[in-house]
Amino acid sequence: MVRSTEEPENTLMRQNSIKNYKYQEFNEKGPQQVGQEVLERLKECDLIYVSFDVDSLDPKFSRGTGTPVAIGLTVTQAQDLCYTLCRSPKVCCFEMVEINPMLDIKNTMAKNAFRILESATEAILNQPEPLAT
Template sequence: MALNIIGMPINHGTGKLGSNLGPQKFRELNILDTLKDMGYDVCDLGDIEVAEVCDEDIHRCDEKLKFYDVVIDANTKLAFRVYESISKGNFPLILGGDHSLGLGSIAGVSKHIKNIGVIWIDAHGDMNTHETTLTGNIHGMPLAASMGKGPDKLVNLFEHRVKVKDENVVHIAGRDLDPGEIELIKNSKLKAFTMDKIKENGIDSIIKESLDYLRDKVDAIHVSFDIDSLDSSFVPGTGTPVADGLTVEEAKKLLSSIAASGMLVSLDLVELNPLLDNNDETAKLYMELLKAVFENYNSSVKAQLALG
């Protein structure tokens, strides 16, 4: 089994420049050598091609959703690349890029592992639809679309089907949820552990409950990790920072525990914005979290990922 690095240099889901530079920054910080030094077989599959468009094209294909066609095209390409990786028994490590890339990563993984579980770690819900979005930014919609909620072109991206059942989703660290997202959570079967619940029960309890909940329900887990899940004081280099988030140690413990569970098969690292960072503070912290994952990764995942 190899780790396949896949860059997704997209910022069109957020409308801010900078997150498209995330994959380049990870490489500048020697992500390949870091993983190889940890004993992994690593192959960099390069970056997904993202169409170059001007600001005037923001509503070219949809009067409400921004850069709709660009996001769909790039994520379809990403889904193909992720599916190709995981279907060969490898581990796709997707480097973003804004969180709209969750559309493609989950679509690709779930084509191979139909009964996938998703742990979405994020200050935001990312569960808006075209009807509830307040901004038109598609990075606020990928989890809803993956669960079958939203416009057809997002829901049916790559394959005409729901990518993950709502009862197979765990959302962690939410604290900036829009009204439509709160309503969706209330009317679905997903588990949501807000920061209030984490503070009340402790991160250890949340980790145990999350993994116990998914262990007998799913065949494997995809994690989509947004750096803004951490408290804004730790992460200047992200586009939508939110206060009162995870501490660095809580984030490390959460990711390490999932990695050690034997269920992790793919991972998104998203919303690093080098243009907003302070002397690579956020980027270097992301590398610390990456090391925590792969120092604890259990490679005996479901008979070498042969699940499809």
């Protein structure tokens, strides 16, 4: 889910058939379904690298970032999405980006980021064994 894009990014996404879930669609489907759809789109990939940008969170949960955008994910939605994605045995890496501790009022971002990271870590630790090919 990318909430704000510029035309060159839109062109690149169109040219490469990259799906961007808009906020309304994400809310209607829910994080688990979106996560499963993403994994289905990536089924031909050998390895998946998940990069979670805290800017995707609603600013009330992500004050510790330099580019907050109104109307974003809740921490629970982010946890569920990251957990769903990271359950795939193809996920080889998970990163969380755009955290700025200098802007983190009352340690809110650190606490919320840690909750999301815990969910991703739990999923990675409990990944099913890869299917034999």
